[in-house]
Amino acid sequence: MLYAIFLLAGFTQGVSGFGSALIAMPLLTTFLTVKTAVPLCVLNSIIITISLSLQLRRHIDWRRIFPLLAGCLPGIVFGLLVLKHVPNIILRISLGLLVIFYAAYNLFGSARGKIKREKAELSRRWAYVAGFCTGGISASLGAGGPPTIIYVTMTRWTDDEIKAALSIFFLITSIFTALGQAAGGLTTPLIMHDFIRSAPFTLLGVWAGVQLYNRINRQIYIKIMFWLLLIMGWVMLV
Numbered sequence: 001m002l003y004a005i006f007l008l009a010g011f012t013q014g015v016s017g018f019g020s021a022l023i024a025m026p027l028l029t030t031f032l033t034v035k036t037a038v039p040l041c042v043l044n045s046i047i048i049t050i051s052l053s054l055q056l057r058r059h060i061d062w063r064r065i066f067p068l069l070a071g072c073l074p075g076i077v078f079g080l081l082v083l084k085h086v087p088n089i090i091l092r093i094s095l096g097l098l099v100i101f102y103a104a105y106n107l108f109g110s111a112r113g114k115i116k117r118e119k120a121e122l123s124r125r126w127a128y129v130a131g132f133c134t135g136g137i138s139a140s141l142g143a144g145g146p147p148t149i150i151y152v153t154m155t156r157w158t159d160d161e162i163k164a165a166l167s168i169f170f171l172i173t174s175i176f177t178a179l180g181q182a183a184g185g186l187t188t189p190l191i192m193h194d195f196i197r198s199a200p201f202t203l204l205g206v207w208a209g210v211q212l213y214n215r216i217n218r219q220i221y222i223k224i225m226f227w228l229l230l231i232m233g234w235v236m237l238v
Contacts, residue, residue, distance in 0.1 A: 001031065006044055006198045007205040013048050014209020020048050020202075021143040022229060026099055034091040038083060038142035039187045042178050043195040044202045049171035051206050052163070059164035064157070067127035068134070068148060068169050073176065075135025080180045082140040095141045099233030102146040103226045126151055134169075139177045145170065 005027045013020035021041050028037035053060070083091070130151035138144030148169060152162045181187045 006202040010202040010205025011209040014206040041142040045174040052167040056164035068131035071128035071131025072135035075132035079136040079139025096237040103229035
């Protein structure tokens with residue numbers, strides 16, 4: 001089960017450039033606690049984003065990424081405190097609501113984002129807000145992508161620039177989050193053991209997703225994933 005989850009998560013991010021944690025976390029929490037699933041998901045996120053960042057390094061623009069990072073670091077500190085002290089049931093409900101919100105936004109509200117993208121460039125101030133929210137959610141729930149993904153999709157960046165920015169930003173975010181979790185005693189030997197076992201399947205999923213990047217209908221695949229996320233988020237709440 002663990003291997004299949006990270007195979008699917010890696011494949012999803014290889015195809016779309018995002019979404020591995022959003023796929024993995026709801027599935028992992030069917031048999032793991034949130035406080036166990038989060039560090040495991042963060043460690044696998046590092047593997048995924050290293051692979052994608054190397055492939056997309058030509059499209060990385062650090063001037064766009066720095067504001068996200070500046071907001072992210074204090075968010076990570078806040079998120080680590082939440083993960084360590086907030087009860088598991090509250091974290092699980094919060095993750096379910098996050099997954100439902102993000103899936104619904106993409107299924108029913110993304111057209112509004114496209115209109116804004118055509119009219120004007122989004123203020124850079126929102127990058128700091130998106131970065132802080134991503135840091136906080138990544139450290140506490142392991143699935144911090146939605147705030148930054150929503151932000152970048154409302155900019156005028158090209159698809160390659162968006163995918164490159166997300167990959168390098170999530171890589172740096174994941175590294176700092178993993179270091180913070182290790183320092184706080186949240187990353188146990190058992191989690192490291194599961195990470196070592198699942199990492200090859202994660203890389204295989206990324207490789208398969210990249211190979212099929214231009215060969216499958218990405219829009220249909222991503223839409224199916226969002227419907228599945230909507231269902232998984234609802235199951236988590238129920």
